[in-house]
Structure formats: C-alpha cells, structure tokens
Amino acid sequence: MSAWHRADGSLDPRKVRAAYPILATRPGGNPLHYLDSAATAQRPKQVVDAVSNFLFTANANPHRGAYALGTAATDAYEGARARVARFLNVPATELIMLGSATEALNLVARSWGRANIHRGDLIVVTEAEHHANLIPWQQVAREADADIEFIPVDDRTGEILWDRLDSLLKLRPKVVALAHVSNVLGSIAPLAEIASHVHAVGALLSVDGCQAVSNMPVSIPELGADFYAFSAHKMGGLFSGGGLWARADLLAEMAPIETGGDMIREVRLRDATFAEGTQRFEAGTPDASGTVALAAACDFLDELGRAAIHEHETRLLARVLRELPDALPDVRILGTPHAEGRAGLVSFSSDLVHAHDLATILDRRGVAIRAGHHCAMPLHEQLELSATARVSVAPYTDDDDLDALFEGLRDARAIFSR
Amino acid sequence: MGGMDDLYREQILEHHRTPHNHGVLAEPSVSLDGRNPSCGDVITMQLVLDAAGTITDVAFSGRGCAISQASASLLTDELRGKSADEILALGTPYVMELLGVEVGPSRVHCALLGLETTQKAIERWRSR
Ligand SMILES: Cc1ncc(COP(=O)(O)O)c(C=O)c1O
Numbered sequence: 426m427s428a429w430h431r432a433d434g435s436l437d438p439r440k441v442r443a444a445y446p447i448l449a450t451r452p453g454g455n456p457l458h459y460l461d462s463a464a465t466a467q468r469p470k471q472v473v474d475a476v477s478n479f480l481f482t483a484n485a486n487p488h489r490g491a492y493a494l495g496t497a498a499t500d501a502y503e504g505a506r507a508r509v510a511r512f513l514n515v516p517a518t519e520l521i522m523l524g525s526a527t528e529a530l531n532l533v534a535r536s537w538g539r540a541n542i543h544r545g546d547l548i549v550v551t552e553a554e555h556h557a558n559l560i561p562w563q564q565v566a567r568e569a570d571a572d573i574e575f576i577p578v579d580d581r582t583g584e585i586l587w588d589r590l591d592s593l594l595k596l597r598p599k600v601v602a603l604a605h606v607s608n609v610l611g612s613i614a615p616l617a618e619i620a621s622h623v624h625a626v627g628a629l630l631s632v633d634g635c636q637a638v639s640n641m642p643v644s645i646p647e648l649g650a651d652f653y654a655f656s657a658h659k660m661g662g663l664f665s666g667g668g669l670w671a672r673a674d675l676l677a678e679m680a681p682i683e684t685g686g687d688m689i690r691e692v693r694l695r696d697a698t699f700a701e702g703t704q705r706f707e708a709g710t711p712d713a714s715g716t717v718a719l720a721a722a723c724d725f726l727d728e729l730g731r732a733a734i735h736e737h738e739t740r741l742l743a744r745v746l747r748e749l750p751d752a753l754p755d756v757r758i759l760g761t762p763h764a765e766g767r768a769g770l771v772s773f774s775s776d777l778v779h780a781h782d783l784a785t786i787l788d789r790r791g792v793a794i795r796a797g798h799h800c801a802m803p804l805h806e807q808l809e810l811s812a813t814a815r816v817s818v819a820p821y822t823d824d825d826d827l828d829a830l831f832e833g834l835r836d837a838r839a840i841f842s843r
Numbered sequence: 844m845g846g847m848d849d850l851y852r853e854q855i856l857e858h859h860r861t862p863h864n865h866g867v868l869a870e871p872s873v874s875l876d877g878r879n880p881s882c883g884d885v886i887t888m889q890l891v892l893d894a895a896g897t898i899t900d901v902a903f904s905g906r907g908c909a910i911s912q913a914s915a916s917l918l919t920d921e922l923r924g925k926s927a928d929e930i931l932a933l934g935t936p937y938v939m940e941l942l943g944v945e946v947g948p949s950r951v952h953c954a955l956l957g958l959e960t961t962q963k964a965i966e967r968w969r970s971r
Contacts, residue, residue: 782910785910797883811882812908841856843853
C-alpha cells in the first residue's frame, strides 16, 4: 500500500498526483486545480499504459479470430470484464459491458421496462435524478400508458425525502429507480433500507451508481439492488465504457434492444436466435480497449483503497463545507450539511454570484468547477435555481486545490460586491 | 486578472445589478422564452412592434449569469427604433461590441441568449 499512502495508511495526494500526468499541465497558463471529477475523472498513467499495452500486444477482434492473437484479445476482454465484476463483487456472467452509464440505464428501461411495465403500472423515481435515469422511464411510461411518481426533495436543500417512499410504495410500483449518490446533492442514498422496503411490495430497485463507484467502497450484493449501472469515465477509465449489473434471473429474461453481430446463436434469413447471458446485450464488436482500461482503473482504485479514498475525500469535503460560508456569506449548500453521508461532491449557489460567473472567475486561477444544472433540470426547478456550482474531489485532489478554490471564491465575491 | 476585470468591469456589473428594460409589458406584440439548455439560463423577451415592423418597446425578465443578464440589458437599450430586418441581421460581433469585451468560447452562449431570443421572437411575430 505504501506507494500511495502515508505511514498511518491515509492516502497521500502528493504521491497519488504523480500518477496523473495531466495535473502537471498548465491549461490557460495556470496550474490545474481540477475540481470536476464528478463529470469526468482524470486518468492515471496506469490506465493509459494498460490500453497501449493491449493495443500493441493483443489487438484483434475479440470472440472471432481462430488464431493466437484473437485468443489473446478475447482473453484480455473477458479478463477485464472479470476484473470489473470483482471490483463490484458480482459474477462476471451478470455484468453487461456497454458504452456508457446512459446506455446501461436505457437498457434497463427499454428491455426490462418495456417487457414489464404495462398500462396503469407505476414507476417511481426521485426528483433529483440525472436525466439519464429519468428520461428513459418517461419514455417507457409514455409508450405503455403507465404512470410515474416522484420521491420529493426538500425545496431548500434538495435532500431527497426518503420518508415519503413508503407512501409511494403503497401505490404498488413495479420499479423504483434512483441514484446511489446524487450527482448534484452528493448525498449517499440509504440503499439497504430502501431496498428492503421496495422489495417488500414486490417492486424492483434500479440503481444509478455513477457517482458512487469511484468514491466509496461498493459491493453490489450488500446494497439490495436489482440493477446497478456505472460509468467508466468517472472511474479513471476511457470516455467510452460503462456497464450494467443485472440480477441473474432478470438478465436471463431480458430481451436485447440492439441486435447484430456477436450477440446471436443462429441466424436465418427471416429470423434469429440470440446468445445466452451478457453477450446477448453486447451487439457488435465489443469495446475491448475501453474494458481493459476500466479494469486497469479498478486495479488502480483498489491499490489506493476505496475506503482510503472515501476517507480522503470526506476530509476534503468537510473543509469545503466548513469554509464555504466564509468565502461566500450568502451561500446555499445543497444536500446534507455534513461531509459524512456524502461522496465526492458539494453543490451550492449564491445570490451574489451566479454559478457561471463563479466558474469563469475560478478558471482564471486554473480552478475547474462545473456550473449549470448538471443534467438534473427538474431538481433545479424544484429548488428554483437555474444553475448551481459543483465542486467534486478525487484521490488526486489536495489542499492546494481547495486553497485555490477559496482564493477564487474571494475574487468573485470582491468583484460582485464592488 | 486583467482579462477578468475586463469581463466583469463596472459597466457590465452595473447592468447586471440594475438591468435596463427589466420587467413585463402590459401588451407585448410578442413574448418568447429563451433557454440555454446547456446551463439553464432563462430569459423572457417581450417586444412591441408597429405595423411597419419597427420595435417601439421592449422588456425582458429571467434569471441567469451576469453575462447573459448584462448583455440582454445592453441589447434592449438599443432595440427601440430598429426594424425587424435590422435586428435579424445582427450577430455575435454586435453583442461583443455592446459588451465591449470578447467573451470566451465557454460563455458565448450566455452572451447571445438575449439576441437569439429577440430574433426568434421577431420570427414568431412575423409568422403570426
Ligand atoms: C448520476 C449520473 N448518472 C448518469 C450519468 C451518465 O453517465 P455516462 O456519461 O456514462 O453516460 C452521469 C454522468 O454524467 C451521472 O453523474
């Protein structure tokens, strides 16, 4: 462990930063203070090296070539899938590799949803969902003439009001879809408890794990989810890549939504039968290099240790929460006021300085934050905000980054209080 | 910080703090909501046009960043007396000139929200 850690076992960001070449660059002439890892994480050298090693030594079309190199490519791809499965503590046979979390969430809705949601059925989601975990269900509901109900949020903090779930469950939904960690609120959903209530009424629990997997230990079997989606580029993998874990019996029943090569058993001119298992959902040449990269990203996150990452990030978030009100006196912080119960990010707004102006002013110091609705327009509508600023942290984030953030916030305050 | 002071210089901040022509008209010829889907800024542009297609009154409301609000405010100051055709011919350089500063690529859409909404409103009015 010691390569990345201090003697007490805590993550040493100074050591970790050495693995990320981009952190030594100066975009716009400033040292980079990257605080937008929730949108896309930076890639450690280990990941890029793994991809080039694969492409230079084992590149061929997986599942096809009857030659040694083809076997090497297949082994690399399937080995990478197995590695990602181990990262999430699920069998590789239940892990579908896809192009993104968006594809994964669409697969749940368009495959399981279309087959199981009928006229008058109910879908429950939260008001805080990322568009990728909302619109696919809107589409299913529209097509099936089904209903959607929403677990509401507190109209001041945006915190999801989980105590409203039970009354919605009395309406007997077929599925409840929600994020493990909200990409705006940063709050960790109490999944195990939610799952037991959801299952008690016979509904399924579909979880968007995008913001959880890289920021905290995640062992899917302990969560009680029936589906779990995640995104490679938020874990240090490549842009392309993501996956869906589906409970084995659900996966066995689900129909593919995309068809073509590599997902079939037998094809005749007028019909076809499909492969078993995950392969049925992976039409076309699989993204072997992306999956190899994701496996390397999992290796790296495990080397750092996900508990150590979470601890490191919690400490940074605690500092952000503590110092924000000093830097911006009218700040409105979304989600829980505490660092505990959060993973990876804090969003906030200020009447004095709009989020976009903040982001522009911070950029002058090389501080990269996200401003906007973060693909959660309905949540912002509920909060009567057009945009929020979001600061997100990662294993490579350090106190220098936060120093620069707070200096930039003071600049903004000075400019707008003139 | 030189560029910063340019972008957020007093004139822009002043228009942001106390935008001109801000509010709602009693009887607009046309009223249109403009939205910047990438960031959520919203603006409602209201115009009164005479029969010849000349703007006689204008008001806007909405919420957004200093750049979108200030450029809408600066723009509305210029609209009265201009013809629909003249306004439809305006583009990015005109807005940059009003702002008196080159807005970076990540913020151009904020600066243009007011003009684009005005132009769509005029098209809407024409096809009425
Ligand atoms: C909570 C959440 N869900 C879904 C997505 C979409 O993920 P992807 O970029 O892999 O499609 C994101 C990332 O933007 C996210 O934060």
